[in-house]
Amino acid sequence: MALVVQKYGGSSVADAAGIKRVAQRIVATRKAGNDVVVIVSAMGDTTDELLDLAQQVSPLPPGRELDMLLTAGERISMALLAMAIANLGHEARSFTGSQAGVITDSSHGKARIIDVTPGRIQEAVRAGQIAIVAGFQGVSQDTKDITTLGRGGSDTTAVALAAALAADVCEIYTDVDGIFTADPRIVAAARQIPRISYEEAMEMAACGAKILHLRCVEYARRFELPIHVRSSFSSREGTWVVSDPNTEGSEMEQPIISGVAHDRSEAKITVVGVPDKVGEAAAIFKTLAAAEINIDMIVQNISAAATGRTDISFTLPSADSTVAVTALKRIQEQIGFEKILFDDQIGKVSLVGAGMRSHPGVTAKFFGALADAGVNIEMISTSEIRISVIVGQDEVDAAVTAAHRAFDLDADQVEAVVYGGTGR
Template sequence: MALIVQKYGGSSVGSIDRIRNVARRLIETQQNGNRVVAVISAMSGVTDKLIGLAHEMTEHPSDAELDVLLATGEQQSVALLCMAIDDMGYKAMSFTGAQAGISTYGSHTRGRIMNIEPSGVLRALDEGNIVVCAGFQGVSHDGGRIHTLGRGGSDLSAIAMAAAVKADLCQIYTDVDGVYTCDPRVVKEARKIPVLCYEEMLEMASSGSKVMQARSVEFAKKFGVVFEVRNSMNNNSGTIVQEENPAMESLAVRGVSIERNQARVTVSGITAPVAYTAIILSALAKAEINIDMIVANVAHDGVARQSFTMNMNDLGAAQAALQKVLPQLGDKARLETESGLAKLSVVGVGMRSNSGVAATVFQSLADAGICTGMIATSEIRISTTVDAADIEKAARVVHAAFRLDRVSA
């Protein structure tokens, strides 16, 4: 008898009919001889409505009370789903994050999972229940306060629960059939990838793929949780994410990701000592701003320049944080910003053993008349910025250059 964790996102439970559809899937999984734990998001649109209510009440709602409010979205979903299962004649038991034993730390609205004590969940399974847990939430280990887990929190809840109960498989149900070689809305020839390794999925998540958040993949890799991304609206097989195997290196590139709404910040005229990088990055870290590509150079006259990219939504906060430390960087230090950028990335573990990937990327873009900007690489990823207006064309060009539409992924 296998133990399977299934996560359903907001679109999968976005209406009463869809909740009933999920109930039938869970019952079918149990009838096939499995024990089942479901992790559920709020119904689509509910979280935004709750945030709207909070801002109608006050311009600056408390993060702690916002957590209490937002957690009710998932609690609504799990209660309705259990009612649907019960109405179909099967046993189900709902759990809030706290009841499921999810202990958290960190700040409100950005909680982090510390550990999960799953005895209550396992006991409910032993009693023959389909267990239905609220995603996106836990309870602080040091004060018993509700924490929400931020963007992608329900995926993380599911992966963490799968690790805690030692599940045989974690299935992430969403509104797409799996992970594709590129966004099919951008590249119509994109193909579903049957199997990815954790490293590839992590790089794709970090470079713009919206299927899963990077921290969920990191958690799965750390604890060896095999998971499948699949569509809740059909029975098609999805994409399995697991440990790397040698066959995965047969292709140099496995996917192309794009990320829009990028901005570049440049600090120029730096005459401070060598510690200037630490000053800049510490200021951004204190403001809880994640940066991506970094380029630094020092001219012959000893004046340094450092550029980095980030999400456009963080640009204002980054400027405010850096203005405070400009005096520490020298009298000539100043900020320059550029918006209207996007990031293109190619990913594949086969890059380790296949040469010429970078040359193919940049030659194909040059042949298409697309100018590139900042560049960043890892062992299995190459990323570059392009003008936002060119990003879809760039994705199609690079996807075709590696023949991702013609070969089995």
């Protein structure tokens, strides 16, 4: 008997009909002879509605109370799901994050899981019950206050619980069939990837593919827990995220590129005329770190000999740009830079593939394809298995399409389809 952990997102349980459909799928998994633990998000727009209520009573609600408020959402969906399963003749019990033993730090709104003690879940499973657990939430170790895990929180709950329970698989149900070689809305020839490595899935997530969140893949990788990303609207196999996607008797060579991801949510800030002295760049990024801003790519030009000054450009989430510019302006006099340039009309296009480690020509081919498509590159950043470029936001589609074709990912070009992200 296998232990299957399933996670259903808000779009899968948006209304009573959705909850009933999910209940049937869970019962089918149980009937197939598995123990089942389910993690569920809040119904459809519940979280947005609660946020709206909060805004009506306070422009800046305290984090502790906002977490208390938002966790009502999963409480509703998990209780309803347990009822719907009971109505199909199977015993189900719902558990809050706290009851399920999801122990976090005290950072309200973005708490990190520091321990999982799923005693009550194990007890329920031993008693033959289906356990339904609230995603996205936990309880702080120090203050015993209710916390939320922030973006991608429910996926992280699912993987963390699956790891703590030594589950055989963690199934992440979503509204698409899995991970694709590129966003099908941009590249019609994009194909679903059957298997992919943790490392590649992490790079894809970091580069804008929204199907799986970086945190959840990191967690699964640490515990070597297989993730199966699939649609709650069909019974098709989805994408497996595993240690080595090529183990399964496949003798074929690893493809160079697994997929093309893109991200339109970043902005670019350039600090112009920074005195080229030791410690100036450090001062800038220390200020940004103090403002809790996550920097993505950084480029520093060689200083012009005549002026002894240099320009530093970096990208960051657009949502953080006002805070970043304000923080930088406060240190303008102290550092002595000339001005700040801001551009949120950018996009990031990334090639991801474990195979590029052994293929030195990838960069040249990628840049060549972009040049042929008339796309200008503004910034470049690379890792061992990824190349990212910043381009104009209106050139993202052309760049993704050109890269996808250049690396033979189009559906009519390859036999073994590999990997990508929808970029939603």
